[in-house]
Amino acid sequence: MIYDKNIELMCKKGRQNPENQDNLFILLDGDVKIFGLFDGHGINGNFISGFASGQMLDFIRNIQGEFFSKKNLDTASNAEIERMIKKCFKYVQFRMKAQYKSYRNKKEQVESDSQDSQEQDEFCAESSWESGDDEISSNTQEMQ
Secondary structure, three states, X not given: OOHHHOOOOOOOOOOOOOOOOOEEEEEEEOOEEEEEEEOOXXXXXXXXXXXXXXXXXXXXXXXXXXXXXXXXXXXXXXXXXXXXXXXXXXXXXXXXHHHHHHHHHHHHHHHHHHHHHHHHHHHHHHOOHHHHHHHHXXXXXXXX
């Protein structure tokens, strides 16, 4: 499909990471061609660039798909196109922040659950349940 449209691309992984962390998309609709290139960096760069690519594609196709149609782009001013592109970037940034916040909340919950479990294990290890049962039994006998 890309070959038929005379589009070529090349991607090269960085020196410090064993995997390529870049992502891209190409949208073709007649004369309208929209390219997205996302350069991943760091430990999870491939996930971040993939997430950003997917969110931008969602915005272009689903949220503002009508604006990006050939009919509208032919009549839109450069200022309108620039404004929509900025809106798209803000959308991606908003979604990325929301995803990060969700990740942090889940991580904190897992850490909290792990801490609770560790405290419970320590409590159980420190407590002598068998002697506790004996004390209850002896207290019950004394009461009778």
